[in-house]
Amino acid sequence: MAKVNQNFDNLVPNYLFAEIAKRVNRYVAEHPDNHLIRLGIGDVTLPLAPVVVEAMKKGCDELGCKETFKGYPDYEGYGFLREAISGYYKRFGVTVDPDEIMVNDGAKSDAGNMGDIFSKDNIVLVTDPVYPVYVDANIMSGRKIIYADATPENGFCALPDPSVHADMIYLCSPNNPTGAAYTTEQLKAWVDYANENDAVIFYDAAYEAFITQDDVPRSIFAIEGARTCAIEMCSLSKTAGFTGTRCGYTVIPKELERDGKNIYQLWYRREATKFNGVSYPVQCAAAAVFSELGLQQIKENLSYYQENARVIAQTLDELRIPYTGGINSPYIWLQCPNGMGSWEFFDCLLHEIEVVGTPGEGFGKNGAGWFRLTSFGDKDKTIEAMERLKQMLKK
Known part of the structure; x- marks a missing residue:
């Protein structure tokens, strides 16, 4: 009999981003007219140079x-x-x-x-x-x-x-x-x-x-x-x-x-x-x-994402939410507001303002109570997501 690698039994049952996809897909199926803004998985959105x-x-x-x-x-x-x-x-x-x-x-x-x-x-x-x-x-x-x-x-x-x-x-x-x-x-x-x-x-x-x-x-x-x-x-x-x-x-x-x-x-x-x-x-x-031209053209795309990071960071500053990142990084790591757990905050963002992020608990025990947003989204949608966040937390 062919034996499998038993070490796989020690893995977390669901890979973090697979679990996120499952929850988002379920929400989309229940709300077909949604206006989701995805600031979760760190995929880029601008075309190649x-x-x-x-x-x-x-x-x-x-x-x-x-x-x-x-x-x-x-x-x-x-x-x-x-x-x-x-x-x-x-x-x-x-x-x-x-x-x-x-x-x-x-x-x-x-x-x-x-x-x-x-x-x-x-x-x-x-x-x-x-x-x-x-x-x-x-x-x-x-x-x-x-x-x-x-x-x-x-x-x-x-x-x-x-x-x-x-x-x-x-x-x-x-x-x-x-x-x-x-x-x-x-x-x-x-x-x-x-x-x-x-x-x-x-x-x-x-x-x-x-x-x-x-x-x-x-x-x-x-x-x-x-x-x-x-x-x-x-x-x-x-x-x-x-x-x-x-x-x-x-x-x-x-x-x-x-x-x-x-x-x-x-x-x-x-x-x-x-x-x-x-x-x-x-x-x-x-x-x-x-190449010289290549580095020049990709710098324009990087600047676009860096501006998105600035918008997110500025919003968190306004809301007085602690965070790291955004200066040397496309990621912003924020403390979940009001003492929420990271999956609790994920569901809150998804169901209340239709914004998708990444729960910190998926990255280890020290991620509990923290949350990752990415700057790789569309500029206008990033601005809109931050406006929704402000409205939700200022209620």
């Missing part, structure tokens, strides 16, 4: 000619894209060699799969609240997971406890869901802790393009010592609207080793076995993101 679309079209045209046709892509990604990514890092003072970059179909894939090359005996540390994939992927593998508390008292930026040992550490900055971002000093504390414990940091920098403050690093490799303890995962999903196009990249320094093994080589071997790469037209489109 024109230069990106043209590059993808050109890539498709090249596949239609024998002379320029491409078959299987390189496992690590085409050289022209890795060179472009390397050049992007130089813009904020970080040196990453093209040969240390692995192109993928989004940061979530590598965040969930990177554990394949590490022993199941490793102790995993995550911050709480936490992006669910870090926890779920390691539960599936049967690893022990410990938590570092991110709370209002530390600005939702958990710091390492020297008395606690961990082997694998997941950090996300700017953070999903809290919107909090580590300063250089705070991130240095994690790098020092990882090196002292021979641990590896899996650093999710999917939202680095939203950083505006000088003391918040765009990359963990801006921190001294990170090259001997860190892997960085990035994504074009939020930077350039690739949520449906699917492209990201992971940086593994060539000197990173553990247990006598080179981590880059292990990951390359894993990818060669389980992943056939990202399509040529998509990689062409991704490279266009990092």
Whole structure:
């Protein structure tokens, strides 16, 4: 008899966003004339930049000619894209060699799969609240997971406890869901802790393009010592609207080793076995993101979302509701008003003003009583949602 992975029994029965979808779909079925505004799941709403679309079209045209046709892509990604990514890092003072970059179909894939090359005996540390994939992927593998508390008292930026040992550490900055971002000093504390414990940091920098403050690093490799303890995962999903196009990249320094093994080589071997790469037209489109015109055009989209974040934050300031995020992040993490629980507040918003957000409890125990809103919606609808919120809470 084929036996199943019993670790799946330890997962939360319903994935957070699946539960949200179920409740929203039930409401829509009962209220077909609804006027829902969705500020929950962090999907983008603006189209791809024109230069990106043209590059993808050109890539498709090249596949239609024998002379320029491409078959299987390189496992690590085409050289022209890795060179472009390397050049992007130089813009904020970080040196990453093209040969240390692995192109993928989004940061979530590598965040969930990177554990394949590490022993199941490793102790995993995550911050709480936490992006669910870090926890779920390691539960599936049967690893022990410990938590570092991110709370209002530390600005939702958990710091390492020297008395606690961990082997694998997941950090996300700017953070999903809290919107909090580590300063250089705070991130240095994690790098020092990882090196002292021979641990590896899996650093999710999917939202680095939203950083505006000088003391918040765009990359963990801006921190001294990170090259001997860190892997960085990035994504074009939020930077350039690739949520449906699917492209990201992971940086593994060539000197990173553990247990006598080179981590880059292990990951390359894993990818060669389980992943056939990202399509040529998509990689062409991704490279266009990092061109001068591409960076200019995506900046316009980022500014649009940043203005939405400002509108949400301004509303919460007016209502005197505590929150984090919105400055270096597209997410705003707010304390549920009137002592409500996060699912209670979710249902209240859905049924009273037809606005959808994300309950904090879905991100861990420290998310209880907190709620995530995203700035990725339509500008006019974001303004309307905040007007509805003000009317509801000022009754």
